[in-house]
Amino acid sequence: MRPVLVCIFLLALLGSTQAQQIDLIANPDGRKTISLDGQWRTIIDPYESGYYDYRYQPSANGYFKDAKPRSKSDLIEYDFDTSELLKVPGDWNTQKERLLLYEGTIWYKKSFDYQRKENTRVFVYFGGANYLADVYLNGQKLGRHEGGFTPFNFEITNLVRDANNSLIVKVDNKRRRDAVPTLITDWWNYGGLTRQVQLVETPTTFVQDYFIQLQKGSRQRIAGWVKLNGDKISQKISIRIPEARISKSFSTDANGFARIEFDANLTLWSPDNPKLYEVVVETETDRVQDEIGFRTLETKGTEILLNGRPIFLRGVCIHEEAPFRGGRAYSREDALTLLSWAKELGANFVRLAHYPHNEFMLREADRMGIMVWSEIPVYWTILWENPATLENAQNQLSEMIARDKNRVAVIIWSVANETPVGDARLAFLKKLIERARSLDSTRMISAAMERHYVDDKTQMIDDPLGEFVDVFGCNEYVGWYDGLPEKADGLTWKMKYQKPLIMTEFGGEAPYGNHGDALTRWTEEYQENVYQHQLGMLKRIPFLRGTCPWILMDFRSPRRPLPGVQDFYNRKGLISDQGQKKKAFYIMQSYYRELQKGSQN
Numbered sequence: 001m002r003p004v005l006v007c008i009f010l011l012a013l014l015g016s017t018q019a020q021q022i023d024l025i026a027n028p029d030g031r032k033t034i035s036l037d038g039q040w041r042t043i044i045d046p047y048e049s050g051y052y053d054y055r056y057q058p059s060a061n062g063y064f065k066d067a068k069p070r071s072k073s074d075l076i077e078y079d080f081d082t083s084e085l086l087k088v089p090g091d092w093n094t095q096k097e098r099l100l101l102y103e104g105t106i107w108y109k110k111s112f113d114y115q116r117k118e119n120t121r122v123f124v125y126f127g128g129a130n131y132l133a134d135v136y137l138n139g140q141k142l143g144r145h146e147g148g149f150t151p152f153n154f155e156i157t158n159l160v161r162d163a164n165n166s167l168i169v170k171v172d173n174k175r176r177r178d179a180v181p182t183l184i185t186d187w188w189n190y191g192g193l194t195r196q197v198q199l200v201e202t203p204t205t206f207v208q209d210y211f212i213q214l215q216k217g218s219r220q221r222i223a224g225w226v227k228l229n230g231d232k233i234s235q236k237i238s239i240r241i242p243e244a245r246i247s248k249s250f251s252t253d254a255n256g257f258a259r260i261e262f263d264a265n266l267t268l269w270s271p272d273n274p275k276l277y278e279v280v281v282e283t284e285t286d287r288v289q290d291e292i293g294f295r296t297l298e299t300k301g302t303e304i305l306l307n308g309r310p311i312f313l314r315g316v317c318i319h320e321e322a323p324f325r326g327g328r329a330y331s332r333e334d335a336l337t338l339l340s341w342a343k344e345l346g347a348n349f350v351r352l353a354h355y356p357h358n359e360f361m362l363r364e365a366d367r368m369g370i371m372v373w374s375e376i377p378v379y380w381t382i383l384w385e386n387p388a389t390l391e392n393a394q395n396q397l398s399e400m401i402a403r404d405k406n407r408v409a410v411i412i413w414s415v416a417n418e419t420p421v422g423d424a425r426l427a428f429l430k431k432l433i434e435r436a437r438s439l440d441s442t443r444m445i446s447a448a449m450e451r452h453y454v455d456d457k458t459q460m461i462d463d464p465l466g467e468f469v470d471v472f473g474c475n476e477y478v479g480w481y482d483g484l485p486e487k488a489d490g491l492t493w494k495m496k497y498q499k500p501l502i503m504t505e506f507g508g509e510a511p512y513g514n515h516g517d518a519l520t521r522w523t524e525e526y527q528e529n530v531y532q533h534q535l536g537m538l539k540r541i542p543f544l545r546g547t548c549p550w551i552l553m554d555f556r557s558p559r560r561p562l563p564g565v566q567d568f569y570n571r572k573g574l575i576s577d578q579g580q581k582k583k584a585f586y587i588m589q590s591y592y593r594e595l596q597k598g599s600q601n
C-alpha cells in the first residue's frame with residue numbers, strides 16, 4: 001500500500017478525534033510554525049519508573065499523566081514543574097556533567113498555550129530524538145518513533161487545548177543489539193531531543209509532500225509528484241517556478257496524489273554555480289514554497305557525470321558534532337562552520353557520517369554548492385537475520401529520503417558502513433537498495449565497504465554488494481591500522497567492477513599541537529606522513545573518482561580512552577574540535593587545489 005493510502009486508511013480507522021502519526025510533512029520551515037525549542041522540564045528515569053509499574057507492566061499512571069496532588073494527602077512521586085531544565089534542541093550528555101555517559105530514559109515536558117484557528121490543522125514535528133521516543137499530549141499517547149536521526153510528526157488538531165498543554169516525550173537512548181545502530185559504534189551515543197521541535201500549522205487539506213527533481217537522464221524534464229492530505233484531496237494544483245517562467249497545473253486523484261511532469265529551461269546546479277530556484281506548490285487551499293536546484297547525475301563505466309561532465313569528488317567525512325562547544329550539532333551556525341571548513345579544504349563533496357544529519361546541513365550544502373553523501377546507521381554488526389531490524393533500517397532510510405529528496409546537493413544515498421561480507425548481510429542490504437531505488441530513482445546508491453589483500457602488494461575490491469550499488473565506497477587505513485605510512489607506496493589496487501570508486505575513509509590520529517617525528521604515533525607529523533603516502537597511492541588508482549579523508553573534525557568516542565592523547569575523542573580530525581588546523585589539513589588542501597585547477601567543479 002502506498003503511504004498516502006495507509007494514511008487515509010488510518011484517518012478513517014481512527015476517526016478525527018484521535019491523534020495520529022502521519023507521514024512526514026515535507027519542508028516544515030516553508031510553512032507556518034511555532035517553535036517549542038528552549039528550556040524543557042526533565043526527569044531522569046534510569047529504572048523507567050515513569051513507564052513501568054513494580055511488576056514491570058506498562059503503567060496507566062506513568063509520568064506522561066503529568067499528575068499533580070489534588071489534596072495535601074495525595075501521593076505523587078514526581079513533579080515536572082519543579083524538575084530540572086534541559087535545553088532543546090540539544091543532547092543531554094553535554095548539558096550536565098553527570099549525564100555525559102548516561103544511557104537510559106529521560107522524560108521531557110513542555111507546556112504551551114495554543115490559539116486554535118478555524119480550518120487549520122496542527123502537528124507537532126520533531127527534527128530528531130535519539131533513540132526511542134514515546135510522545136504524549138495532555139496524557140494521551142501520540143505514538144512512538146524509533147531511530148535517532150530522522151524526523152517524525154503527529155497530528156494534534158483535536159487534542160490541543162487553548163491553555164497549558166502538556167507535551168511529554170520519553171526519550172530512551174539505551175543501546176540494543178537489535179537496533180540500528182547496534183551496540184557498538186565509534187561515536188558518542190548522545191541522547192535527547194537533539195533537534196528542533198515545532199508546531200506546524202496547515203489548512204484542513206494541505207500539501208503534505210512533493211518530489212520535484214529532474215528526471216534521470218534529462219537536462220530539462222522535471223518529473224515527480226505531489227501528495228495532499230485532508231478531506232478535499234481531489235484538487236487542482238499548480239507548480240510554479242517564477243524565475244524560469246514556469247506555471248503548470250495538475251489534478252490530484254482520489255488519493256490526493258498527482259504525478260507531475262513538464263519541461264523547463266533551467267540553469268543547472270553545480271558546485272561552481274549552486275543555482276537554486278524558488279518553487280511554489282499551490283492548491284486551492286494551501287501554498288508551500290521551497291528552494292530547489294536541478295542537476296543531472298549518472299555513472300558511465302568508472303566515471304561520475306554531473307550535468308554530463310565527469311567529476312572528481314573532493315570530499316571529506318563529517319560527524320554531526322558541534323565545533324567549539326562539543327556535543328551534537330543542531331544549528332544553522334554549526335552547519336555553516338563545518339561546511340565552510342570543508343570549503344576551505346577545497347572540498348566539493350562531504351560524506352555525512354554515519355547517520356542522517358540535521359536538515360540545516362543539507363540546506364546549507366545546497367546553497368554552498370557542496371555535494372552530499374547521506375547515510376543511515378547500518379554500521380558494523382547489525383543483526384542481519386532479524387526482520388524487525390531490517391524494518392527499522394528500511395524505515396530510517398525512507399525517512400531520510402522523505403526529508404531530503406528535494407535537496408539537490410544529495411547525490412548519494414548510502415545504505416551501510418563497513419559491514420561484514422556474508423549472505424544474510426547481502427540480502428539485508430539488497431532490500432535497502434531496492435527501497436532506496438523505489439523511493440528515488442535519481443540518486444546514486446552506495447555503501448562504504450572494505451577491501452582485502454590478494455598478496456602483499458595487491459588490494460582487491462570485490463565485495464559482492466558491489467554488483468548492486470552505482471558507486472563503490474571503500475574504507476582503508478593503510479599507514480594507521482594497516483602498517484606504517486610508507487606501506488601505501490607499494491600497493492596496487494584492483495576492482496572487480498567497472499564502477500567509480502570513492503575512497504570513503506583513510507587517515508590517522510593526532511591531537512592538535514602534538515609534535516614529533518614522522519614515525520611517532522599520535523603526532524601531527526605522523527598524521528601528515530600518512531596523508532602524504534596515501535595521496536601518492538590514491539593518485540595511482542585509475543578508477544578512483546573521489547576521496548573522503550576521515551575526518552574533518554575530532555569527535556567524541558567512547559572507544560578512544562588513551563589518556564593525554566585521545567581522552568575519549570577520536571583525533572583523526574584534520575581540524576581539532578576547537579577549530580585548529582593540523583598539518584594534514586594543508587596536505588589535503590594542496591591536493592584539492594591541484595585537482596581544482598583543471599576542473600570546473
Ligand code: GCB
Binds near residue numbers: 354417505550570
Ligand atoms: C572506520 C569507521 C569510522 C571510525 C574510523 C576510525 O572505519 O567507519 O566510524 O571512526 O574507522 O577512526 O577507526
